Amino acid sequence: MMPGMGGGFSITDPFIISLFRHDLRTQFLVICALTLVTVLAGVLATYRRPADQSVEPRSRYWLRWSFGALWIIDGVLQFQVSMPLGMANQVVAPASEGAPGWLHTLIFHGIGLWNQHPLALACVTAWVQIGIGLLFVSCRGRLLRVSAVGSVAWALMIWVLGNAMGGLFSPTASILFGWPGAVLFYLIAGIWLSGPRRWFPDTFSVITLRLLAIVLGAGALLQLWPDRGFWLSGSSNALSVMGSSMSSAAQPSWLAGLVLHLSSVLGGTGPLLNIVVISWLAITARGLWIFSDSAEVWPVRSLLGGSLFFWVVAQDCGVFGGLATDVNSLLPISLLAWCAAPARRTAAPARVPGVLVARRHAGLLAGSLGAAMIVAGVLPGLWSVATSAAESTLFYAQNGEYTLVRTPSPSFQLTNVNGRLFTLNQDKGHYTVLTFLDPNCWTDCSLLAAQVGQLSTELGAHSAVDFVSIAANPNHESLHDLRSFMRTHRLTKVPNFYFLTGPTDVVSGVWASYGIQVSINPGDRMSVHTNTVFIIDPEGLLRVVIPDDPVNSNSGRNSTVTVLHAALHDAGYQH
DSSP: OOTTOOSOOOTTOHHHHHHHHHHHHHHHHHHHHHHHHHHHHHHHHTSSSOOOOOOBOHHHHHHHHHHHHHHHHHHHHTTSTTHHHHIIIIIIHHHTTTOOHHHHHHHHHHHHHHHHSHHHHHHHHHHHHHHHHHHHHHOOSHHHHHHHHHHHHHHHHIIIIITHHHHTTOTTOOGGGTTTOHHHHHHHHHHHHTSOGGGTTHHHHHHHHHHHHHHHHHHHHHHHOGGGSSSOOGGGSHHHHHHHHHHTSSSOHHHHHHHHHHHHHHHHTTHHHHHHHHHHHHHHHHHHHHTTTSSOOHHHHHHHHHHHHHHHHTTTTSOOSSOOOSSOSHHHHHHHHHHHSHHHHHSOOBOOOSOHHHHHHHHHHHHHHHHHHHHHHHHHHHHHHHSSOOOSHHHHHHHOOOEEEEEEOOOOEEEOTTSOEEETTOSTTOEEEEEEEOTTOSSHHHHHHHHHHHHHHHHOTTOSEEEEEEEOOTTSOSHHHHHHHHHHTTGGGSTTEEEEBOOHHHHHHHHHHTTOOEEEOTTOSSEEEOOEEEEEOTTSEEEEEEEOOOOSSHHHHHHHHHHHHHHHHHTTOOO
């Protein structure tokens, strides 16, 4: 199981959505303030400086504008409310299928990091990508090259950790379905824009077209693979299956109908369609390679026509469904080829229309806004990751909010694992974190035990907090069962931890007094019981009731521990 995929929570949880929108609004106000300061400083700095009237190679001009627009679109897609909880678990995790061990480990840690800070990192991703896009479209000189270097680093991280290297190792990889990853072409564009203008147009055009020829040639080989599903006919054809899946996503009805109809019709031709696709890829690849340094236009036109057609039919335009993170691969391929086409190589340098002063001020505003977005996004994100506390996001998505109360807690006297009697609040001045654990459980109780251990470690050995757990299995409540559970889950080293039991009628009375329901299904050794954590203050008052359906991951456990810290504070505990 991947990190964070531990339970039944909705990725569109209304409470999490409200938190996400609140964070975005707050950061946008900061961005506006930073933009204002930057614009004023820029106006003062350039007041007497002559405007940059140098010309720009046409291919470079369109490269930065087209990929700047793509970065902005991708950033806007990150505002989708399902991103904080859905990105890691429903976008990144499935992409790791077939990845080698080393890459799977990297992705595993990346998912865990995201799930510890989903709100912060979702905001970072949105602002950074829009910021990169604004800098691309507004800058032409040194700042463009600096932002392009940043885009290369960002794109490389996304390609490796977010796209599993574009599905290079996926058993179903196909250029029609997104291989080798859209962000790889953003990375290539960033590399070109980070270099000097003399690379444009000739070097850029020749190398880019030959690089695309290699991509298309490799794509043709993937289409030849017999187990990709493209040689089948009818509803079993890979294109038909993909079209049916994509048409069910949220999107305009006319587009869903078009995709479903075309993919079904084309998929019905089976091997014939795949032969056409392989021929198109191979012929276009050969043309791009041979004519990369000539004025021949048909290879680029072939790539543009086929890519745009399959971008609609096989990739459903890439932006629908609620969890789309980019426009998918065929549109960036098309834009890269279009910018490197012979028409751009031989075209006159670009001169932006409009009044020079207005252009400069518009560029200053857009560039300032982009830089402010990156600063306001990255700094809080780095601070969030650098701090040890995880967000409470996963806990709230799984369990909802905890309840503050102030009522006398039911008292009890039970036996600890050393055979001694333990009475609630026997340690004067101590708060009590009370849980109910099945000593024969290897699922949720194991996760609850890990939360208790982590919270104890973070509070320190001399904290004024007792951790009390009461056995919650009528068939396994002996001292031997309790000791075995403690050894297995390393609770013997947790300071002030008390695992308690007693006669069944006495223990069941404690369950009932705290509203804990315990039952045993026939044939099961584990009990089924309510997972609730209670915090009791030194005066014996029940102060906090915390529902806890633990998430099976480090990030979920960390999220719950963050909530337990907050709940202790709300109960009056001063650490």
